[in-house]
Amino acid sequence: MTRVNLAGGPQIYYISVLTLLMTLFSYGAYYFWDHGVINVSNIVAVFDSEATLEKLNGGSELKQIHTLVNSDRVRESVPLVTSLLQTSSKLNVAVIGNSQAFTQFKTDLAATRKRVDRLISYPNTASIFRVLGSKVKGFENFVVTNKWRTLTRISRRLNVRIASLLRSADQMIHYQTFKRSVATIKKDVKLMRAVTLSSILSDQEKSVITLKVDTLKTELAMLDNYLTALSSFNREFQKVNSSYLHWLKYITPLVKASVEKLEGLSHQLLISLGGFILLLFTSILGGVAVYHRTKSNLKASYEGLIVQALSDGIIAPENSFDHGLTPSFDLEINRLRDYVHKRMNFGAVFQDALPFSSIMLDSNLKVVWANPLFYESWDLKDYQFSEQTLSWDYLQRFTNLGENDPLVEALNQGVAGIYQIQVKTSLHQESYPYEMYVSPVTSQGQDRIMIFFYPLSSVEQSLANQTKSLVGPVARTLDALTNKHFDLEFMEGIKKDFEIAGISEIFNKFKVHQExxxxxxxxxxxxHRRLLEHLQEELDRLAQAEKNLIGQFDGAQRMGEGFKSLGSEVVSLIELRQQIANLYSQSVTRMEQIMNNNSDLLLKAAELKCCLNDGQRSVESVIAVKDKFKGMRLRIDDFKYRINQTLDQILLLQKSDQLDSFKMEQAFERVKIEIKEFEKVLQGFNQVVTSLDVSLSKMEMVVGEGDKIVIDQTKEQTERLSGQVTQDMGSYRELKKGMPQQDELLIEIIKQVYGDYQQGVKQLKELSLTVEGRREIDLDLTMPPHLSAPSDPEVVNSLQ
Incomplete structure (x- = not known):
């Protein structure tokens, strides 16, 4: 008795290898986790530190802060300062926790942040330059209007400098350049003030100019404050830049050392994984070898066991298989043995008890099974127990199938069918009818065709007798229906024949059909009677429609006459409307001319106003010159009196006997002084006379320009157009008086025409209801051209 050992070497080998691999894997996982190689957070922190260090080594954020502050974009630099502090703090904590270099850098960065906040408190330079530029532009317009050339030149130069600074406000400007530009602007402002104070202008004009120049001091003071704060920021930036570079120099080796350590451990991990995979692969190869050796041994044992189970436990009539297996396996062997023996007994019984000739063909159309009745009915008993194999090609010769063989279709497409065939064997002279049932089946992956031959000889004889008993009563009944003889007497006689044939329901259907x-x-x-009556009614309606049509022709003639009168009235009304439109157009044209004349008068009045303003300014300048002239005249009279007094004293000294040369010299010296003072007065007098001449010339030019303005022609043209407009309004009133009568006449004609039109439409509707759906009548109604209905949609809408 063969025994099968299911446990042994393979299980021990697999358990040992699995235990070794799990131990090595657990130790490796602990070691590399402890050193941070497979710790994801540690790896992310190291590589983030390296990326952050590369980003900080470029110094882009610090440079960008310096650029933004010096480009007057201080507010944009605040997020960068905060971001730089956060990034550097995160890197410092991740690498070393804390250091003196980072503390110094953090302190300097906080001081720089304070300078940035101070710069934010000031207005940006672009706004200051815009306000300063608007003030300088206003001052430039003021001095250009008053024709002060020196101030105009200085203000224009100052405006150009401010515009240049304003264009470069959003770009980085060097501190010294910015400082020099502000100093130049301040120098130009001082120059304008000095030029004004040293000029010959009046005190009032000097005070006005000085006040306008002083308004620029506010913006200049803002620029000075901004320059001071910017200088403080640049000094602090130098400190923070130095501490920043010192901290980077300190922390860079530490970051690189942590990255190199992680990379070394990664190489160790890679080598360990390679060794682990190699060990695993070697274990697998060893397991395959052990498995194949065990498999060959088990295969031989299983084969012997299966053969013994089949021979002793299933095929044998009595179960003699006892191998010491489980009771459930023994029960399964007994169940299979009972099932196999039942199937073999059922096959033998089915083969002997099947009442029809039956065969089974394989995929090559070879007979693999046939019952004894098939061999007997087809006269093939010699083949029943012989080793020769029958084929369908051989059996087909006894049938009338020919080339259209249904078995090929059943084999290729799996289609079952029922076919009528004739079978003629070699021992019989006549053929016998069969009904062949073809059923394709698949058994154990192989195609099979099961064929049953049902004999039809007895069935055909029974069908022939039944047909004769059915056809007779039905034929006589159809003849009676055709000849109209299906009466009560015929039905009583034929009813019994239908009952004998067993088709009473067909007789009832014939009876219902006759009814x-x-x-x-x-x-x-x-x-038919109803249609005749309806035809007569339609003829009466057609006669009435003819009468309505005659009345419709009369109404159409009246409508034609109404359309004629309506046309003439519409033409007259259109002509009247055209006349009114022409009057209105002429009035509008003349009113436009009047408006143009009024515009010319307004322009000339504006020119007169300008001339009067110029004259007023000239008169004011003449009045000022007159006051100066009076002062000069008083001074001349004073000098005249003093010179006369000095001359009288000289004459007295000459006439006196005591002539003193020293006194004479003093007297002549006083005369000389008085004459020089008199010359200065004469120079001022010449200036006054020149100013008077200029003012009088301006007045002459103003008076000359005023003589050119002529408004008499415009006034005459305006009066003439006003008279024409008045005449047109009178014509319009005359035409308006006759319009109501024409409108009333036109409305009456339209009412009459519309009434005739409604009556005609009503008659046409009655005629349409009479004719529609009953008869088609073609009436050739030719209306005269003057009676045709209007086709213009606007006229039709107005009539409605």
Missing amino acids: MIAQQEEAQQEE
């Missing part, structure tokens, strides 16, 4: 035909004939006669 239906009688009802249809009565209904057709009734419909």
